[in-house]
Amino acid sequence: MTKLANYVCGEWVEGCGPGDPLVDPVTGEELARASTEGVDIPAALAFARSRGHVALSELSYAQRAELLGKIADTLAANRAEYFRISLLNSGATDPDASFDVDGAVYTMKYFAKAGRALGDARMLREGARAPLSKTGAFQADHFLQPVAGAAIFINAFNFPAWGWCEKAAPALLSGVPVVVKPATSTAWLTQKMVSDVVAAGILPPGAISILCGSARELLDAAGEEDVISFTGSAQNAARIRGHQNVLRRSVRVNAEADSINSTILGPDAAPGTPVFDLLVKEVVREMTLKAGQKCTAIRRVLVPRVQFRAAADAIAAKLAEIKVGNPRNQEVKMGPVVTKSQQASCFAGIAELRKECAVIFGGNPDFARLDADPGKSCFVPPTLLACENAAAASAVHDVEVFGPAATLIAYDGVADAVEIARRGLGSLVASVFSADADFLRALTLGISGLHGRIVAVDPSVGAQHTGHGNVVPSCLHGGPGRAGGGEELAALRALLFYHRRFVVQGPPSLLDSMAERCADSQLLYA
Numbered sequence: 264m265t266k267l268a269n270y271v272c273g274e275w276v277e278g279c280g281p282g283d284p285l286v287d288p289v290t291g292e293e294l295a296r297a298s299t300e301g302v303d304i305p306a307a308l309a310f311a312r313s314r315g316h317v318a319l320s321e322l323s324y325a326q327r328a329e330l331l332g333k334i335a336d337t338l339a340a341n342r343a344e345y346f347r348i349s350l351l352n353s354g355a356t357d358p359d360a361s362f363d364v365d366g367a368v369y370t371m372k373y374f375a376k377a378g379r380a381l382g383d384a385r386m387l388r389e390g391a392r393a394p395l396s397k398t399g400a401f402q403a404d405h406f407l408q409p410v411a412g413a414a415i416f417i418n419a420f421n422f423p424a425w426g427w428c429e430k431a432a433p434a435l436l437s438g439v440p441v442v443v444k445p446a447t448s449t450a451w452l453t454q455k456m457v458s459d460v461v462a463a464g465i466l467p468p469g470a471i472s473i474l475c476g477s478a479r480e481l482l483d484a485a486g487e488e489d490v491i492s493f494t495g496s497a498q499n500a501a502r503i504r505g506h507q508n509v510l511r512r513s514v515r516v517n518a519e520a521d522s523i524n525s526t527i528l529g530p531d532a533a534p535g536t537p538v539f540d541l542l543v544k545e546v547v548r549e550m551t552l553k554a555g556q557k558c559t560a561i562r563r564v565l566v567p568r569v570q571f572r573a574a575a576d577a578i579a580a581k582l583a584e585i586k587v588g589n590p591r592n593q594e595v596k597m598g599p600v601v602t603k604s605q606q607a608s609c610f611a612g613i614a615e616l617r618k619e620c621a622v623i624f625g626g627n628p629d630f631a632r633l634d635a636d637p638g639k640s641c642f643v644p645p646t647l648l649a650c651e652n653a654a655a656a657s658a659v660h661d662v663e664v665f666g667p668a669a670t671l672i673a674y675d676g677v678a679d680a681v682e683i684a685r686r687g688l689g690s691l692v693a694s695v696f697s698a699d700a701d702f703l704r705a706l707t708l709g710i711s712g713l714h715g716r717i718v719a720v721d722p723s724v725g726a727q728h729t730g731h732g733n734v735v736p737s738c739l740h741g742g743p744g745r746a747g748g749g750e751e752l753a754a755l756r757a758l759l760f761y762h763r764r765f766v767v768q769g770p771p772s773l774l775d776s777m778a779e780r781c782a783d784s785q786l787l788y789a
């Protein structure tokens with residue numbers, strides 16, 4: 264069985280031992296194994312910090328932006344192979360694979376283009392100079408300098424392509440070498456993409472490394488100048504943040520964790536109105552795209568009590584049209600979740616929700632799936648649940664079923680809708696569908712404190728919105744509280760995580776000479 268090699272210290276190294284299996288979630292066939300055993304992880308980080316960092320810091324922002332463009336071209340050229348791996352290792356339909364792979368290439372291209380604006384600079388100068396003496400002989404400037412360590416990415420299984428690219432693009436643009444640790448169960452695609460970038464000889468030695476398998480002593484080896492960007496469960500986010508070495512060295516951590524995202528239908532939106540139909544379409548798309556395995560997917564659907572039955576019927580009717588099964592069958596619209604353990608976790612979560620919710624659609628483990636053996640495959644049926652007493656419920660606001668499940672919730676008035684959405688205790692995204700401008704505004708202001716992104720759709724926006732669950736590189740991705748408290752993307756603002764602010768107090772001549780190497784940090788907000 265092929266073992267995915269790790270790329271560290273400028274070399275491909277196979278881990279020792281049997282490794283962990285990567286499995287086709289449709290056929291149950293083992294595809295490859297991954298192991299980091301025996302890999303010298305501290306040496307890998309040291310190599311990235313020394314060779315990778317030095318080589319990248321010799322380049323300007325614009326030169327590094329050019330490298331991102333070449334990475335995007337290389338990845339785009341291998342798109343078909345990435346779709347093949349997505350199908351084999353994630354059971355992805357073509358739209359699922361596109362969401363991940365095309366999203367990755369688009370994000371890389373976006374930063375390649377945006378990064379040119381920073382030109383020949385090597386650093387950023389921030390804000391106005393501060394006078395510190397009566398004569399002006401002693402003044403101060405704030406600078407943003409790329410961190411001199413490595414950017415360590417610990418990623419979730421559901422975005423093996425986009426997950427590392429959306430982090431690597433701003434990190435490499437900042438001049439920070441990247442060490443990618445994909446989730447083991449779907450590491451093949453990430454490893455193939457990184458190996459294509461390495462083979463293309465685009466980046467200097469040490470600028471990119473990959474570890475396929477357990478993180479092992481990665482966190483113990485993190486240093487003061489490294490940064491860690493984690494994406495995964497809230498539980499592991501807390502574990503990483505609380506790691507002894509991370510705490511002792513104050514290693515900067517960005518966490519993108521799970522989230523009980525809401526979509527909310529306005530009181531004006533009766534069946535037959537455009538916004539009602541748009542919400543129904545979005546709920547079904549969010550539940551079934553990537554089999555609901557998106558951190559941004561809709562988990563709670565809030566509707567005015569008077570529309571509860573109509574919304575339930577409309578969503579259930581659309582779900583009934585979705586054929587679930589082997590994506591190699593052209594009729595199939597929704598594939599499996601990625602592993603048997605994810606499947607078990609989804610069914611356990613649905614069982615938890617059923618303790619306080621009725622089932623409107625799906626929920627039965629013995630459902631029909633096309634061209635797949637139930638014993639070997641990892642399917643979960645699209646499942647819509649009903650909660651008519653949100654105040655008394657608890658699991659519905661707390662249990663993330665990371666699969667094709669959502670709960671329809673009745674609300675009574677705007678204050679109640681706000682209260683219910685906020686019970687997610689911090690979410691990546693909420694969407695609001697209404698033609699009532701006052702409702703859109705009141706709802707948005709009511710929930711903004713606990714949400715990273717709010718999508719407002721009225722008839723003037725219509726189908727032009729980019730999607731509840733779609734993360735675009737020009738806008739913020741991340742949410743407070745349970746969602747991890749992290750911030751990613753938001754155009755060039757993403758570079759802030761990979762820079763460290765310091766201030767120099769001294770003679771204006773020194774400040775002037777330092778400023779020669781700098782672009783204005785305002786460009787990050789352009």
Ligand code: NAP
Nearest residue numbers: 418419420445446447476477478495496499519520521558
């Ligand atoms: P996970 O189990 O938390 O794993 C995430 C990553 O952490 C994997 O690479 C995993 O490695 C690694 N890991 C686990 N324990 C670790 C430890 N003690 N030290 C260092 N690394 C460790 O999450 P998942 O099951 O892959 O992904 C699903 C979850 O991610 C969902 O809850 C979803 O909401 C969340 N998610 C959030 C976002 C977002 O942007 N907010 C995006 C996607 C997914 P191994 O695979 O080798 O165990």
